[in-house]
Amino acid sequence: MSDETTTVSDLADLKDIAAGVPQGDAAEIARVAMPLRDREIDAQGRSYATGRRKDAVARVWVKPGTGKITINGRDQETYFARPTLRLVINQPFTITDRTGQYDVICTVRGGGLSGQAGAVKHGIAQALSKYEPELRSAVKAEGFLTRDSRVVERKKYGKAKARRSFQFSKR
Incomplete structure (x- = not known):
């Protein structure tokens, strides 16, 4: 054979x-x-992916560079002031030992800062695995490619919040 x-x-x-x-x-x-999967790169040498978390949606482009991360036209230090949120964003790079090797440009809409950071992390992990398919198993093992589907439960009529009832009055 x-x-x-x-x-x-x-x-x-x-x-x-x-x-x-x-x-x-x-x-x-x-x-x-x-x-292995094929590399997905556009004409500008970038890889694109969409990340989602709670109500936030992030469009992420990854290309080789110096490690600069731009979010909605601003640097990551000004957009995400809390160090924990910046740590969340950089997790895919630290897991794959690619810190400072890629530039990230992304636009984020919806949700709060925590949800937006999770959406950017999800998008970076997806785009990184599209740019370098051999990194997919390492990123997937950490759970970064899985979309966290938990969202806020909607408010129901006749209730104070989603499940909380109004206070009962005997008289």
Whole structure:
């Protein structure tokens, strides 16, 4: 069986391929079984992704650079004044050891600052995995590619808030 014409259509084919490879070569089995995704880069050399958290939506572009992060036309230190929010934004870069290697330009709308920081983090992780597909497993293992779907529950009629009732009056 030649390596150039090997295709995997079901688990039986994978078993046949694994039988021909020495036991210590698990990376070769993974390479044959599942190829990497293609890079998604636009004409300007950027990778684009959308990040969401609560009511916030972030459009994120990532390109190689010096590590400058621009949010809604402002620097990250002025837009997110709290250090914890800046730490949240930089988490995908620290996990993948790419701190200071990419410039980020993003626009964020909706929600509060915490939700916007989460949306930017989600967008950066998505765009980074599109620019360098081999980083996807590391980012996915940390849970950065998963959209946190928790949102504020709506207020119902006849209630003070979403679930809180009005105070009962006996007289």
